[in-house]
Amino acid sequence: MELLEQRILRDGQVRPGNILKVDSFLNHRLDIDLLDALGAEFYRRFRDAGVTKILTIEASGIAIACMAARHFGVPVVFAKKTRSKNIDGAVYISTVRSYTYGRDYDITLATRFLEKDDRVLILDDFLANGKAVQGLLDICAQAGAQVAGIGICIEKGFQPGGAALRAAGYRLESLAIVDSMSDDGLTFRAE
Amino acid sequence: MELLEQRILRDGQVRPGNILKVDSFLNHRLDIDLLDALGAEFYRRFRDAGVTKILTIEASGIAIACMAARHFGVPVVFAKKTRSKNIDGAVYISTVRSYTYGRDYDITLATRFLEKDDRVLILDDFLANGKAVQGLLDICAQAGAQVAGIGICIEKGFQPGGAALRAAGYRLESLAIVDSMSDDGLTFRAE
Numbered sequence: 373m374e375l376l377e378q379r380i381l382r383d384g385q386v387r388p389g390n391i392l393k394v395d396s397f398l399n400h401r402l403d404i405d406l407l408d409a410l411g412a413e414f415y416r417r418f419r420d421a422g423v424t425k426i427l428t429i430e431a432s433g434i435a436i437a438c439m440a441a442r443h444f445g446v447p448v449v450f451a452k453k454t455r456s457k458n459i460d461g462a463v464y465i466s467t468v469r470s471y472t473y474g475r476d477y478d479i480t481l482a483t484r485f486l487e488k489d490d491r492v493l494i495l496d497d498f499l500a501n502g503k504a505v506q507g508l509l510d511i512c513a514q515a516g517a518q519v520a521g522i523g524i525c526i527e528k529g530f531q532p533g534g535a536a537l538r539a540a541g542y543r544l545e546s547l548a549i550v551d552s553m554s555d556d557g558l559t560f561r562a563e
Numbered sequence: 564m565e566l567l568e569q570r571i572l573r574d575g576q577v578r579p580g581n582i583l584k585v586d587s588f589l590n591h592r593l594d595i596d597l598l599d600a601l602g603a604e605f606y607r608r609f610r611d612a613g614v615t616k617i618l619t620i621e622a623s624g625i626a627i628a629c630m631a632a633r634h635f636g637v638p639v640v641f642a643k644k645t646r647s648k649n650i651d652g653a654v655y656i657s658t659v660r661s662y663t664y665g666r667d668y669d670i671t672l673a674t675r676f677l678e679k680d681d682r683v684l685i686l687d688d689f690l691a692n693g694k695a696v697q698g699l700l701d702i703c704a705q706a707g708a709q710v711a712g713i714g715i716c717i718e719k720g721f722q723p724g725g726a727a728l729r730a731a732g733y734r735l736e737s738l739a740i741v742d743s744m745s746d747d748g749l750t751f752r753a754e
Contacts, residue, residue, distance in 0.1 A: 401676040402625075402639040404632040431621035434593075435639070438626045441595040448593040448626070454664070473645070485592040 373413055373547040376525065377560050379406060386553050390500075390528065398525060399432035399497050404439070410547060411440035414495065414523045417545045418444075421520040423493040425449060425486065427512070429479060429504050433496045436525055440495055449486060451479040451508060464514045468507040471500065479507050488516035499524040499546060502533025509542075526550065529561050564604055564738040567716065568751050570597060577744050581691075581719065589716060590623035590688050595630070601738060602631035605686065605714045608736045609635075612711040614684040616640060616677065618703070620670060620695050624687045627716055631686055640677060642670040642699060655705045659698040662691065670698050679707035690715040690737060693724025700733075717741065720752050 385393040397403040414436075423444050428437035429451045437448045451466075462483040469476050486492070494508050505522060512519050519542060527534045527546035530553070537544045549561040576584040588594040605627075614635050619628035620642045628639045642657075653674040660667050677683070685699050696713060703710050710733060718725045718737035721744070728735045740752040 395673065396676070400640065400643070400673060402629060402632070402641070404629060404636075404638060407629070408633065431625060431641070431643070434622060434625040435629045438593060438595060438598070438629050441593070442599065445595075447595060449591065450593070450622070452591070452622070482586065482591060485587070 373410070373563075375406070375409055376548045379403075380526065380548060380550075380558070384558070386555065386558060390531070390553060392526065392528070392550065392553060392558070394497075394526065399435075402435050407435055407439040408442075410436060410525055411443050413547060414440045414493075414545070415443035418493055418521050418523065418543075421493065421543070422491045423520050425490045425492050425517075426495055427451070427481075427486070427492045427508055428495050429453070429508060432498075436497055437495045440493075440523070444493070449481060451481045451511060453477050453479055464511040466507040466510040466514075469501075469503045471503070479504075479511070481511050483515070486511065486515040486517050490515070490517040491520040492517050493520050494522045495524075497525045498528070499526070499533045499537075500528040500531040502531075502536055505533065505537065521545065523547075528553075564601075564754075566597070566600055567739045570594075571717065571739060571741070571749070575749070577746065577749060581722070581744060583717065583719070583741065583744060583749070585688075585717065590626075593626050598626055598630040599633075601627060601716055602634050604738060605631045605684075605736070606634035609684055609712050609714065609734075612684065612734070613682045614711050616681045616683050616708075617686055618642070618672075618677070618683045618699055619686050620644070620699060623689075627688055628686045631684075631714070635684070640672060642672045642702060644668050644670055655702040657698040657701040657705075660692075660694045662694070670695075670702070672702050674706070677702065677706040677708050681706070681708040682711040683708050684711050685713045686715075688716045690718040690724045690728075691722040693722075693727055696724065696728065712736065714738075719744075 463480040521543040524546040529549040654671040712734040715737040718740045720740040
């Protein structure tokens, strides 16, 4: 998606350790007009998928999930990373390895918010090793819900998450796929 | 706000320890149509306040902040609760006491995303003891930014956060103020 690629080129920052910082528009400061355009693009790509619910993971997935949900006219549910006193009752649990934070963590979702009648669109801001998405897929499997598709704002194409999901047959749409990153700049995969 | 009060009466659940669960529409499963209406209401109440930025705190504040930001046409910035490898550079830090999680935690915001020219609208889903809002006010003070107002979806009027903020002179607008909660139901403060 040209709009997102241009924004990454303009405002993204490449850091050691394959880190692409896009916190000035996507996941710390949020450019709402951009997010609304990304949400509209997800709708264009998945409007035929019969989506009944958008599933994401806190915290940085919530913004794009909400902005997309307006276009789909469906609710959002988000998996939580910390189990607070306020979650009671039955929950789905899956364990996710975070490379960003360097540890494993559990994600939880109240069982009553995801059912076997649901057709789920999983949305997130980043896809690299794919561990967060795998955790969300695990929760969908526990619920018996169908996965209508997976939408990602920025995929790191040189890391294995996207290839594994496509090989497993999932309908994966990434709005920008970064194929290489270095101090000299970055390149995108042609659509 | 009648729409929100009716929804709380219909779908909210009162639990021991003054807990009001609204996770079926406000902070776990997100009713996007409702959030959009709440966002429009915040805009109606603060449209004259010269807001340049909406400030919230992860995770559950992000959804209402994004939906409101569309109406204001301004960006959102959210304070983070965990300092990841991906935040580098200068940050504002404030320490917040969470009664929900039973511990203190630091919130951080990259300094370059909040400046002294900003007029900030602080938004959050809940206000009880007001510790999260106090942390966000502390960050605004560190930035030298002006606080245009504070918007809350649900205030627990029987806890001290709201009264303290009003006494301090802040323009605080809560869309629903719960004055009492018990097994027999709850009552709202008249507007």
